[in-house]
Amino acid sequence: MSISSLLVPAILFFALGMFACIIKSDLKFPPDMHKMIVIYLLIGIGLHGGKALATSNMGDALPAVWAALGFGVGLPIIAYIILRGIGRIDPLNAAAISAHYGSVSAGTYMTAVAFLGGIGVTYEAYPVIMLAIMESPAIMIGLVLAGYSRKIMGGAQKGEKGMMKHLMIEAFTNGSILLLFGSMAIGAAVSDTSYKKIEPFFETIFMGALCIFLADMGMEAGKRLSEFKKVGVFLVGFGVVMPLIGAFFGIMVGHYYLQYSIGGVTLVTVLAASCSYIAVPPAMRLAIPEANPSFYLTLSLGCTFPFNVVIGIPLYYAGAQYLAGQ
Amino acid sequence: MSISSLLVPAILFFALGMFACIIKSDLKFPPDMHKMIVIYLLIGIGLHGGKALATSNMGDALPAVWAALGFGVGLPIIAYIILRGIGRIDPLNAAAISAHYGSVSAGTYMTAVAFLGGIGVTYEAYPVIMLAIMESPAIMIGLVLAGYSRKIMGGAQKGEKGMMKHLMIEAFTNGSILLLFGSMAIGAAVSDTSYKKIEPFFETIFMGALCIFLADMGMEAGKRLSEFKKVGVFLVGFGVVMPLIGAFFGIMVGHYYLQYSIGGVTLVTVLAASCSYIAVPPAMRLAIPEANPSFYLTLSLGCTFPFNVVIGIPLYYAGAQYLAGQ
Amino acid sequence: MSISSLLVPAILFFALGMFACIIKSDLKFPPDMHKMIVIYLLIGIGLHGGKALATSNMGDALPAVWAALGFGVGLPIIAYIILRGIGRIDPLNAAAISAHYGSVSAGTYMTAVAFLGGIGVTYEAYPVIMLAIMESPAIMIGLVLAGYSRKIMGGAQKGEKGMMKHLMIEAFTNGSILLLFGSMAIGAAVSDTSYKKIEPFFETIFMGALCIFLADMGMEAGKRLSEFKKVGVFLVGFGVVMPLIGAFFGIMVGHYYLQYSIGGVTLVTVLAASCSYIAVPPAMRLAIPEANPSFYLTLSLGCTFPFNVVIGIPLYYAGAQYLAGQ
Amino acid sequence: MIMRPETLISMNRIEIVVDEESLSDLLELCREAGVRGYTVIKQAGGLGSRGERRPDDYALEEKNAVVILACEEKQAERIIMSLRPKLKEFGGMCLISDCQWVIGPAASY
Amino acid sequence: MIMRPETLISMNRIEIVVDEESLSDLLELCREAGVRGYTVIKQAGGLGSRGERRPDDYALEEKNAVVILACEEKQAERIIMSLRPKLKEFGGMCLISDCQWVIGPAASY
Amino acid sequence: MIMRPETLISMNRIEIVVDEESLSDLLELCREAGVRGYTVIKQAGGLGSRGERRPDDYALEEKNAVVILACEEKQAERIIMSLRPKLKEFGGMCLISDCQWVIGPAASY
Ligand SMILES: Nc1ncnc2c1ncn2[C@@H]1O[C@H](COP(=O)(O)O)[C@@H](O)[C@H]1O
Ligand SMILES: Nc1ncnc2c1ncn2[C@@H]1O[C@H](COP(=O)(O)O)[C@@H](O)[C@H]1O
Ligand SMILES: Nc1ncnc2c1ncn2[C@@H]1O[C@H](COP(=O)(O)O)[C@@H](O)[C@H]1O
Ligand code: NA
Numbered sequence A, B, C: 001m002s003i004s005s006l007l008v009p010a011i012l013f014f015a016l017g018m019f020a021c022i023i024k025s026d027l028k029f030p031p032d033m034h035k036m037i038v039i040y041l042l043i044g045i046g047l048h049g050g051k052a053l054a055t056s057n058m059g060d061a062l063p064a065v066w067a068a069l070g071f072g073v074g075l076p077i078i079a080y081i082i083l084r085g086i087g088r089i090d091p092l093n094a095a096a097i098s099a100h101y102g103s104v105s106a107g108t109y110m111t112a113v114a115f116l117g118g119i120g121v122t123y124e125a126y127p128v129i130m131l132a133i134m135e136s137p138a139i140m141i142g143l144v145l146a147g148y149s150r151k152i153m154g155g156a157q158k159g160e161k162g163m164m165k166h167l168m169i170e171a172f173t174n175g176s177i178l179l180l181f182g183s184m185a186i187g188a189a190v191s192d193t194s195y196k197k198i199e200p201f202f203e204t205i206f207m208g209a210l211c212i213f214l215a216d217m218g219m220e221a222g223k224r225l226s227e228f229k230k231v232g233v234f235l236v237g238f239g240v241v242m243p244l245i246g247a248f249f250g251i252m253v254g255h256y257y258l259q260y261s262i263g264g265v266t267l268v269t270v271l272a273a274s275c276s277y278i279a280v281p282p283a284m285r286l287a288i289p290e291a292n293p294s295f296y297l298t299l300s301l302g303c304t305f306p307f308n309v310v311i312g313i314p315l316y317y318a319g320a321q322y323l324a325g326q
Numbered sequence D, E, F: 001m002i003m004r005p006e007t008l009i010s011m012n013r014i015e016i017v018v019d020e021e022s023l024s025d026l027l028e029l030c031r032e033a034g035v036r037g038y039t040v041i042k043q044a045g046g047l048g049s050r051g052e053r054r055p056d057d058y059a060l061e062e063k064n065a066v067v068i069l070a071c072e073e074k075q076a077e078r079i080i081m082s083l084r085p086k087l088k089e090f091g092g093m094c095l096i097s098d099c100q101w102v103i104g105p106a107a108s109y
């Protein structure tokens, strides 16, 4: 694997976006462009995943589901303990931040797919199921942690029950999750002839569209860099260490429990290491209005996402190679 | 024709959009995305049609033009008689609704094209001309029906003449119609070498883009379902029966008068059965401000469009097969 | 070269857009659509250029750089002299207009690329560098001319220095320029395997997307036609003659100094003949607030751009052919 | 104001800011209170008791809507009284001030 | 208001809502009446005598524009007088109220 | 106004129009002056001493932002005094008028 094969266009565009932001360029993508590309990418990844799953044994997908639920529940608890125990972060902010780390970043996942594609590595069909599943439990655990935090703070538990139900519904009707699940179902249902007709749009041009998405994410991440001071050294450090902790569990589960190939292990690791910036932030804003959104957004978008895209993915891949004894 | 070949991705995405709306998901596509895709699809269909027409005998297109004008004038009158005679709908609302049924839905047409493509059925080049022609006469007839309605109601005829001229101009300078005609002209004019260069954008990825369009239409249709109560049982029923009446004339004209192949007859039937939601609603809002827009929009988007997309198209295709003796 | 080979779809779509505007159609593309396509096209042209440059000798690019700087500095001075000497235009408006003619229009450049592609003519990799370079010096010269104008008008020189620095920074951090340079760098850096993955998006469908861009530009140009009266006969004439003067220098430099092929000479001529409507207008609005924006925008978008797209490009190509003795 | 009384009618101008999600509830209440005209501006942002709300934030889009409503004093009172119990829940703000309606357009107040 | 008179100028604030299609005619009239400053907010929606107008409706986009205009009382009267005959045609609404212009920015009224 | 005093609080309504680029500076100043609530509408256009500004122009997008701010009279004075020196630089306009805050939503003024 040469250096030039590491220069995946998607990642370079991410760097370009970040660079534009750092030199204070007036480069700006229309907000709707970003939304459109996200919709497109989610459908594309769903269709592709669904098609792959249709040809594989559905029973074999079960361990992936368990792993996803395990990450969704376990990682936020670990994050919460670190934030409270080592960082002395106040309970509600700790709960809000933790929830993000149980969830996943579809952008990071797709970058990893681009990375593997760039170096010609194949992977299993199951990680995409994990991508679709992991957002919901993380929101639930975030709410449980918030309830716990409020209890230890002795505060009122006003309307917790109603909120719980409200958020559970939201976690399952969330647009991104629905789009991903729906496209997976469609990808699995349609005939090969039909799929061929939509393949040029959803697969052939996918990697190029991903570049534009990542350029935009780079600008978004760059914007958040300026908030590092407000967020503090500990939290910025957490934004780099927590993905590594997640990655440790991810690589172990991927290799020993799921027993996937190098590509598959890399993807599972990326899922465990990444953290949400789509469904979880609005849910936490609603569930824990006392928490400061600039904390979790800066960590997620300004810290963990860039770390995973630029350093994490090649690192996790190297780790997966090492475990596989290559 | 197996069940799975009926599962055209475009129609499944329509169902997904409707489902998202029914379970009250927060899934939402940017409004500009929809406009962009419509522009793209209209150009794509126009170019494709123009290219096909360039290689066919222009004289043979004339019957299609007569058929289009016949539908545009005849169907609204039938609709008006039903709405007034059976439904006892007040004259101005009846006029506004009727106009929609003389016109066509490009979205339904493209879904039918996707459907035929999915099962590998070919069709004539002429129906696309009908698509471009049918919007304008329907608006004119709507205006005539409104004038007639006002007369029988004994109301003032203020400024009818000026409005007539204004709307005639608008019917011919309407953006969508212009785009369709313009692209047809361009498709017919350019050389094969030139066409090859733009084909990947306007043809190869067309079917995928159509999926996103239909997902959005599904959400739009889903939103209108909640208005069924306001609109009343008769009108909802009309929204299902009227396309069937249109389809009857369509299939007869397509098979006996135009003598097209099964694919061509299906498209002609779809044109006659479908009803506008692009050029006619704003025209009627202007021409008949007394009419309640939620009536015609609910019928068009919430009733007739979903009916045609999900049930109508396969039904019309089966009918065309039956007539052709297959 | 037959007439039909001149009927490049991109140019026909430009005509369609202008036609829509002239007949007062309500056709309108969402503003964000235009921005998105511009972003896409700039990246596409950058990547393609970068890839081509990576395989060519970088030392050979130097003459192109000198030519670009020469055009950027020389053409505005010529324009200023004509505007002041013949047209008796007031100094500040003259300065603002002049700056535009030292710069380039990426849209015209891409149309020329489409034109050459349509007739199967190849070209050198270097003109794209000129495209990226020429925007900045033109802004600088505009500022110098404004300073000179203010001096001969005896006005106050308030804050000239600060403005100079501010605009210099802006000229180099301008989003479009950054996108172009960045994509060139990425195109040059990535491996062929990686490039292949993004090629379908950035190259295969490029020409089709360009059509939509040009349809929109046609509407924009059409809108400006109505301002011709306000701008006056002299300036409208200048908007046609100035590109021809630029073209003269362009074709000479392209043929005798750079010694490019017919395709390359055509592109260099187009660069010299075209005039900016992206980075220069906002810079001039800031630097010379006294100048009337409707002057330079009408000239650039309503006059020079349509002239170059419809008449200029084939003319410059014919000129290049003539010089090459074909 | 030296304009003649047949030109102007004394009225109240009510200006309400709420989350976009609460907008349809608010407008429903308004219509129930007999309001016959209002103007809505969406995509607004702001600062309030719940902190900043940014309609153009990338990951956390929070949009406000501004509702402007001109009506006669009596009607204003009725509206305010029927809105008040819900205002607490909606959050945002509700202002009322005096203004003159320039006679001309069809009366929609 | 206890602020000193050199800080504030008594003025009128005119607020007009019309269809976006009528906006350019309205602004043309304003400029003819000598208006030297106004602010325009587009993409507004609302309810009025012609029913609801929704700027974000899928099939029937109807947009209003809000024009805000600060000017001296005399100027306001002139504007109102020259606008009034057209207001009937434009529809929408036109409000006028008192306000104070905070001296500071270049006078554009 | 015949409404009871426990319903309404007398307040000032400040309305500022500036370029979108100056908006963050303006809001920074507001927050420094202790403002606890404001509403922002972006994408506005207008006419002023620097000519027309069009937010939807193709080649020359110039956007204004409208800031609406309700606060108590004393606070208003403080805000105006601390804004005034910068208003010249920002351009645009700043209006102040009287209004009533309808008690109900959490106090954010
Ligand atoms: N004093 C105020 N002046 C202007 N707008 C306000 C004020 N207080 C609240 N708002 C608006 O109301 C929204 C919601 O306020 P809140 O419910 O207090 O968070 C804010 O985002 C502002 O747009
Ligand atoms: N009483 C009112 N208060 C606020 N806005 C109004 C009022 N009446 C009309 N409008 C606005 O003016 C637009 C057109 O009104 P109309 O011409 O009466 O249909 C409406 O869509 C509203 O945005
Ligand atoms: N008299 C006024 N009434 C309303 N808005 C104004 C007025 N003067 C200026 N503005 C607004 O302030 C912006 C900038 O004004 P200026 O700095 O004077 O060019 C204008 O584009 C308008 O939106
Ligand atoms: Na994670």
Ligand code: NA
Pocket (backbone or CB within 6 Å): B075, B100, B101, B102, B103, B104, B246, B271, B272, B273, B274, B275
């Ligand atoms: Na029909």
Ligand code: NA
Pocket (backbone or CB within 6 Å): C075, C100, C101, C102, C103, C104, C246, C271, C272, C273, C274, C275
């Ligand atoms: Na030039």
